[in-house]
Amino acid sequence: MDRDTIVALGTPAGESGIAVVRVSGPAAVDIVERLAPGTRGAASRELVLRTLRDAGGAPIDEALVAVMRAPGSYTGEDLVEISCHGGTQVVSDLLEEIMARGARLAGRGEFTKRAFLNGKLDLAEAEAVADLIAAETKLQRRVALEQLEGALSRRVGECETALLEELALVEVSIDFSEEEIPVRAPAGTRRTAREVRDRIAGLLESELPGAKLRRGVRVTIVGPRNAGKSSIYNALLGEERAIVSPVPGTTRDRLCERIHIAGFTCWLEDTAGIAETGCEVETRGIALGREAAGRADLVLFVIDGSVDLDACAINEMRRHGGGNTLLVINKTDLGARLSPEEYMAQLNVNEAIAVSALTGAGLEDLRRRIYARTVERDAGAIRREQVAVNARQADALREADAALERIEGLAGEGAPAELLSVELRTAADALGRITGRSVAEDLIDAIFSRFCIGK
Ligand SMILES: Nc1nc2c(ncn2[C@@H]2O[C@H](COP(=O)(O)OP(=O)(O)OP(=O)(O)O)[C@@H](O)[C@H]2O)c(=O)[nH]1
Ligand SMILES: [Mg+2]
Structure with missing residues (x-):
């Protein structure tokens, strides 16, 4: 020390x-x-x-x-x-x-x-201190505080105790196998392994939602020039952040601002309109937009519904693929050339929404769908599990789970108690890395090096 x-x-x-x-x-x-x-x-x-x-x-x-x-x-x-x-x-x-x-x-x-x-606190609680300091939404704060107060440590600790108790029973069987005392039946060990694996599965369900809760989600607006991308960007932000003008090619750079959706941080990006243009600056802007869309959790592909789609827009949409794309048909106050279903078929996307950035029609629905497509499921998982494990904790949980899976296989074949005890110890030690009961010094240093000075 x-x-x-x-x-x-x-x-x-x-x-x-x-x-x-x-x-x-x-x-x-x-x-x-x-x-x-x-x-x-x-x-x-x-x-x-x-x-x-x-x-x-x-x-x-x-x-x-x-x-x-x-x-x-x-x-x-x-x-x-x-x-x-x-x-x-x-x-x-x-x-x-x-x-x-x-x-x-x-x-x-x-x-x-x-x-x-x-x-004074265990490792999972110490990690929650860093999360609490970084929290910028109520949900982030609440989950961090619950983990600081031991919500995760308690659940991991219960699994660890169950494994250590099982280990004690198995080791008694090894020590006294020659004598006339009842030995732990492999079926019992198998049952314990199964029960702990179920609990681990519950905790692991919070891994991806936990990662999203910590890093936020990315929503990127792309589409042809002049479609109203920046107008929608401003509407979603609730402020005039991007310049809007009737001149095609107004936005040339990539803009990024933070909003909050249901307690998750959302990085909202506006990009340069797609067009075949000889302008080097615009071409670079379009490339930046494509890069951003490639990283996005959700792409809002905005088109002007009041004019015919040009080949450039159709090609661009194909380039993105329909998977994480929501088609936004804008300017519907001017009438729309096609119905949402017709656009979906033509552009091969599975979800479309008609809006008008000018009148505000459909924007509430757009917000709801962004929520549904990015964080709704994660918010549900976090509410259910009440915790959000981080990548380090998830790795330890997976290692414990792998050992317990081996136990289930071994115990079924009536394997020697010695082997079961080795695997039980492996699983318990992996869980111990979460609370810090069994953890190497360099890992401790790595964890605390991510904190701020003064904490
Ligand atoms: N009638 C109508 N006009 C709109 C609507 N949304 C945007 N506009 C107008 O369309 C023009 C282009 O809007 P922007 O938001 O700058 O479009 P953009 O897609 O960002 O354009 P670039 O940055 O050039 O690619 C502006 O004159 C807007 O006022 C809408 O819903 N209805
Ligand atoms: Mg723009």
């Missing part, structure tokens, strides 16, 4: 009403006492108002200081939080004075890493 005392600014850098500087480690209380005499005597968690002074005794700031003594602190070590005025010079002078007295600047996530190493 690292015995250094660490310091970091816990609030964002820059001007603010208050900034919080945290100091954690064995020398935290002594260091702050020298800066702000009289803090040592304060009760744990009591807030005291002190003048902070530099080595020469000159005042740096007045601040509220809270001492939280080990082990009753976030990190499990002596931890001091100084709420000073949020000026950049105040903070840098304060950090300098604290470091001059023996603390070093904390690395990313080092406070939470110490909390984990001191048993």
